[in-house]
Amino acid sequence: MILFLDSRSDSVMPEEKDMTSTTVLVVDDSETDRTLVTGLLTTARPEWTVLSVSAAAEGLEVLARQSITAVVADLFMPEMSGEEFLLEVCREFPFVPVMLITSLGNDEIAARSLELGAANYLPKNRLADDLVPAVDEILREIQEAAVARDVLSHLVRSQTVFRIDSDLEQIRLLLHLIRDQLQTLQRMQGHEVRQVTDAVREALMNAYTHGSQVSTQRFPAGSTADVDSALVASTGSPVIEVELSFCADRVCFSITDEGSGFDTNSFHNGVKSKTGHGFCTMRRHMDCIEFNERGNRISLTKELTPPTAV
Numbered sequence: 413m414i415l416f417l418d419s420r421s422d423s424v425m426p427e428e429k430d431m432t433s434t435t436v437l438v439v440d441d442s443e444t445d446r447t448l449v450t451g452l453l454t455t456a457r458p459e460w461t462v463l464s465v466s467a468a469a470e471g472l473e474v475l476a477r478q479s480i481t482a483v484v485a486d487l488f489m490p491e492m493s494g495e496e497f498l499l500e501v502c503r504e505f506p507f508v509p510v511m512l513i514t515s516l517g518n519d520e521i522a523a524r525s526l527e528l529g530a531a532n533y534l535p536k537n538r539l540a541d542d543l544v545p546a547v548d549e550i551l552r553e554i555q556e557a558a559v560a561r562d563v564l565s566h567l568v569r570s571q572t573v574f575r576i577d578s579d580l581e582q583i584r585l586l587l588h589l590i591r592d593q594l595q596t597l598q599r600m601q602g603h604e605v606r607q608v609t610d611a612v613r614e615a616l617m618n619a620y621t622h623g624s625q626v627s628t629q630r631f632p633a634g635s636t637a638d639v640d641s642a643l644v645a646s647t648g649s650p651v652i653e654v655e656l657s658f659c660a661d662r663v664c665f666s667i668t669d670e671g672s673g674f675d676t677n678s679f680h681n682g683v684k685s686k687t688g689h690g691f692c693t694m695r696r697h698m699d700c701i702e703f704n705e706r707g708n709r710i711s712l713t714k715e716l717t718p719p720t721a722v
Contacts, residue, residue, distance in 0.1 A: 433461070434459070434460045435481050436453055436461070437465070437475070437482075439464075439466075439497065440485070441467060441489045445486065449539065452539060453484075453543070467490075468491070468497035471483065471485065480505075480508055481508075481551065481554065482531070482547060484547070485497055485511070486512075487521070487525065498510050499529070503602065506602050507595070510529070510530055511530060511531050511546060513534050514536060521533070531553070532550060561598060564597055570656075571657045571658075574655075578619070578620050578650040586654065587612065587613055607697035608698070611697040614691070615690075616654070618691075619669035622708070651670055653668045654666070660716070662699075663713075663714050664711065667709065669708050672708070
């Protein structure tokens with residue numbers, strides 16, 4: 413990884429949360445549990461402001477109208493579940509951490525919650541002992557992230573190269589890392605981060621699908637597969653190389669696989685077909701898409717709005 417920092421940066425970054433003031437939002441349809449969680453937090457940390465609502469939709473309304481430091485939400489709620497609420501918060505308020513709590517917890521649910529983006533997971537039978545320390549840890553992570561964003565506000569350009577196995581789990585983890593880096597750079601709005609991440613996901617799935625094909629056959633552009641259902645006819649351990657570069661006016665991704673490539677001439681036809689959904693997503697969300705002659709490397713570019721001078 414190569415980073416170039418400029419201490420003279422005059423860009424105006426999005427307003428950071430005031431870490432001297434902590435507001436925790438509790439979302440739980442059980443009045444008993446809301447009272448318990450609120451009581452534990454206010455008793456241990458009287459300097460905090462603790463708000464509570466009985467439904468996920470109400471929680472989203474609160475997040476939309478005022479600054480919330482962290483959220484504690486029940487996993488199982490009517491109308492909108494805790495998982496659905498978590499996904500919506502991750503999409504619309506990516507810098508607000510959510511801790512999920514439930515009375516029906518197990519290791520599988522905990523793993524899924526963290527995979528979906530939860531900051532932490534806690535069974536309700538451990539609230540009395542572990543709730544406050546868990547929220548304290550989340551707040552420490554928020555402060556550390558704020559420091560990192562301050563450093564990255566001086567970033568002039570960077571270049572990072574990853575070499576991963578053609579493996580769905582490694583692809584998923586890399587996508588999470590890329591999304592987090594884009595969010596931390598704070599040069600795009602939340603919906604733009606999602607769009608760019610979606611485009612990179614499609615490019616990675618194209619590499620996953622075609623990268624393990626070692627025959628001389630060329631495949632139609634755009635015939636990518638879903639992360640959960642993609643099948644690979646692998647004869648070894650293919651590798652995908654991902655280069656991420658960032659400068660003041662653009663972010664670029666170059667994704668190379670070890671396969672025989674596909675016929676790039678079919679790209680413009682493929683984007684209109686059912687199998688061309690992946691390339692349609694890339695073209696819709698990125699400003700420039702380029703292929704090498706072999707068809708086993710795709711480069712995606714997203715132009716960035718120039719920083720506003722003071």
